[in-house]
Amino acid sequence: MKSILKSLVVATALVSVVASAALAADEPKKGGTLISVLFQTPRHLNPAVQSGVVTGAPGAQLFAAPLRYDEDWTPQPYLAESWETSDDGLSVTLKLVKNATFHDGKPITSEDVAFSVKTIQENHPFKSMFAPVTAVETPDAHTAVLKLSQPHPALMLAMSSQLMPIIPKHVYGDGQDPKAHPQNSENVVGSGPFKLTEFKRDEHVILERYDGFFIEGRPYLDKIVMRIIKDQSAASIGLENGELHMATFVNTVRNINRLKKVDNLTVTPDGYAAIGALDWLAFNTVEGPTADPKVRQAIAYAVDKNFIMKAIMLGTADEAKTGIHPGSPLYNADVNGYDLDLEKANALLDEAGLKKDGDGTRFGLTIDFGWPSMKPQAEYIKAALKKVGIDVSVRASADFPTWAKRVGGHDFQMTMDTVFNWGDPAIGVHRTYQSSNIKKGVIWSNTQQYKNAKVDELLEAAGKEADADKRKALYAEFQKITSEELPVYWLNTLPYHTVYSDKVGNPPLGIWASSSPMDRTFLK
């Protein structure tokens, strides 16, 4: 009995020692230099006038936004300590934290919020983000009221670091074109947890702790070095040998699977739901055989998504059944996913009146692809559709602009494409399906030329529906209709992964990945 008791005591002591050790390791520690990697050179570092996640990663450290998000989709206070939407949904009042300053020491005021919104409205490519904002009122230095022409729930996600950095009016409001402002790449005066030390194109972005940051005790890190390494294989070796602590937006499947086997690295697909990148097969819904929805459905039945996910994506990507990312709370999984069914495919094609000729061919189609990395998918689809009598020829493009010219100009029958949700569907989803967004010459508009009055109506209503449940129902119906009419056949999520070493605490795994502030990230 005594010995049992003794061993119990020893065991308890041991457990508590281990537990406290584990606790100590997870306790945020101050100091240190985090070395991460960017796979492209940002054009510049000001996300107010430049979209994209390559600008977003350093941009979210340099500039703070009214709100921030972690793993779930609930907004949290950041530069705005509180926010309130009026009952009619036509004004959103932000109360700013009082002690916030820009990197030059000047206070961050509601004037700067108004200026930032105006700059973004005028220069940012995503016009729908702030389109309903008619004015920003500034009753006092720490209150900003966004006046809206209609309720605009997308505003909540738009007020995060990737899309709404707060930039200083006294710097960027000097009359120069904000898109070409010299202080977008050097002497950046930001509002975020880190300030710019040095930006050298094709080499690195070096950020250092801003001591005057408005959240007490943050950021934890002294420095972040974002090295620019374009070759993901080389960067993977750097992660393996410890030269790099962290990489975000890794999407080369072989590297992902190789890194998963390395002991002291964690590889996770978490954190990419808001960016919401989807791979899909788009159809020309106006010209050629694909103008018939039955043909599009037949193609969907004949293409085996599982093959793509297993053999091409090597298990690193998830299935996507609609135009909304499966990680979004608005995703409707209860739609037809078009599992492989050659019989149905053949029947649908027969129904469409496209009979097989003597040597078993029904008709010919072309398939384009925008990135060399999508060639395997295009080649696979060619092989898959041969089985149902569609003779597909793969059209290669010399480079991205060549492809963009073809697809933007509606000169295509089918194309592989990757499109981002960018947070709220009103920002990144509507554009693909709204008939008002059929704009020749513009890539990632409604290049399928898909027209459905009901879908237009649903999207219009969902865009301004303030009630979360009603909004969800509207989007659910939209997803249901489009999954039947298939202007595009959604295949899978882009296999973006974050890779980080055991030394990194609190890596950016919120819904905006590395486009969110890393003030809580630390080195153990």
Next chain:
Amino acid sequence: MMNFITPLLQRTLYAVLLLIAVLVLNFSMMHLAPGDVADTISQSMGGADAETMDQIRRDYGLDQPFFIQLAKYVGNVLTFDLGYSFFYNQPVTTLIAEKLPATLLLVITSQLLALVVGVLLGVYSARNPNGIASHFVTFFALFGYAAPVFWTGILLLIAFSLKIPLFPVAGMSDVTISGGFFAKALDIARHMVLPVITLSSIFLALYSRLCRASMMEVLGSDYIRTAKAKGLSEREIVMKHALKNSLSPVVTLAGLQFSAVISGAVLVETVFSWPGLGTLALQSILARDTPTILGILFFSALVVIVGNLLTDLVLRLIDPRLRGKT
């Protein structure tokens, strides 16, 4: 001396005409390709609307007729203005000047390494053409020549950055290192080892094979037999008499390889994230950043032409027989 300078002047004149032709040809070819920088800027933005795209085209003068754009461009280049990068919002000359030192460092070091090692190996294997070592040199050289540079690069990375972590994976310097000039120079040298070996692996084969062949030819000629008959030592024969005469094809080749070195640098720089002209070239091609691509092409043409002129000069210096010829 006169017959040294006249051909040179003549060549310089040809060179200038050639440069202008290159300029017009490059510009026209870039315009044949569909799509433009507005597409790539909108790509880097994640999509843009029609007004933004038109605005971009207006900002960069892409809405003007082709001949006006061409005339403007050639005019600008003749006044040493290479234009403004669409993608980086920087003058192209600044971008090139920023990246040039890194590329020159890489290219010149690898060329010198390849030349010296190649000539040594060539001489060595020419003296014992059927020895095992000679076959080994041949095999090794051909292997280096045949293997794609990016593959060699990645293999070296796996071997010497991952398995035996001697060298860093990427970049030209470690930003966390602080210290004086010596510490920084040492750091850059450490970063240079793998890219230099990779880049020189292609040229090593060429130089060693060529040197071997021409050395063997020279060693078999009459005057070498005479020198042997005079009782000169083997060493003296090879170093003093044979080597000088067998070098001239190697020098010609080295001059011609100037262009190949720049194109090879694109791949090596990409694999090792070496911040040089090659990386810039790749980035601007992907972004369809016409002024930067044209600037780099123009600059490369300039380098090749100057390289050829210099080769000519050096050849005339080491081989008196060439001096009178044009």
